[in-house]
Amino acid sequence: MKELNNKNCFLTGAASGIGRSFALALAKEGINLFITDINMEGLVKVKEEVEALGVKVIAEKCDVSKFEDFDRCAKQFHSKLGDVDLLINNAGIARGVLLENINLDDWKKVIDVNLWSIIYSLKAFIPKMLERGSGHIVNVASAAGILGSPEPLSYMASKFGVVGISEGLYGQISRFGIKVSVIIPLYIKTNIFFSGEEAKYPKKLVDGIGEEKLQEISQSMLEEMYDKAKSPDSVVKKYIAQIKKDQLYIYDSKGLLSVLAMKGANPKQYEEFLVKLNRDFRTSREAHFSKFGINLDDYL
Ligand SMILES: NC(=O)c1ccc[n+]([C@@H]2O[C@H](COP(=O)([O-])OP(=O)(O)OC[C@H]3O[C@@H](n4cnc5c(N)ncnc54)[C@H](O)[C@@H]3O)[C@@H](O)[C@H]2O)c1
Known part of the structure; x- marks a missing residue:
């Protein structure tokens, strides 16, 4: 889709982060928007x-997570804006805890x-x-959707x-x-870092250190990752350029x-990579706890 001016877009998760950046960047391209979210306060601001x-x-x-919401919005979209040229399935959450x-x-x-959400969206719009015989579907996945990781x-x-x-679908x-x-x-500076459920830790650790201290340490670990992440506005500019080229995979x-190439060309090396990635994650978590004077080995 080379030209976005005067086209119509349906966008989920637009109240924050990547979705908000998409809404603003697409509006600058002259595209009409049907923006959605469950966070209505944030959505009204956007x-x-x-x-x-x-x-x-x-x-x-x-x-x-509700088909009836997609169904209702799709009907409104078609009656108020007409055809969907760009369907961006962006909303997502990251939660889940240790194994x-x-x-x-x-x-x-x-x-x-x-x-x-993706299945419901396709059912409502396809x-x-x-x-x-036209339109462009954009699904927001994650690096955690192509490589095994400590997520x-x-x-x-x-x-x-x-x-x-x-x-x-592409095929x-x-x-x-x-x-x-x-x-x-991969690591974009958005609320997703902080909106997940609070990390749950093994009982021995909670009893030894206390829930409050653990949450303080978790929060500071997330803040460190957040500080290193990329700005959503900058990556969304790149995403839009690649959407205009009708590209299937869009990376930031x-x-x-190189890791994906390794997965295909050298499976043994890839297996070692998976183990190392998790080991590195555990090592960096241990190092973080040690900054607070806590030796994790004593509790796990
Ligand atoms: N930020 C990153 O580092 C990162 C990395 C990989 C993938 N992603 C993906 O990017 C997408 C956007 O996330 P983000 O990073 O902008 O996070 P974000 O938390 O800033 O934005 C997500 C938005 O989705 C909305 N949302 C949550 N549950 C919803 C529901 N049930 N229905 C409708 N809306 C809902 C939230 O209210 C929020 O506005 C997600 O699919 C996420 O998995 C983000």
């Missing part, structure tokens, strides 16, 4: 910012928001796109699912004139490409 840029904007609540504390409710919540397993499973749907739907892209962000970190 709507005001977008309106100031002179495009049409509609803001509605859409809980992406020792698998929580089935967390799993369900993450899969509902991150994966079922029929009219197929009828018309929660539920998050990885959901994002691998998003990547799988996107690849399959199946291109003959109907519909484009597909999947975005693979070139470093990922």
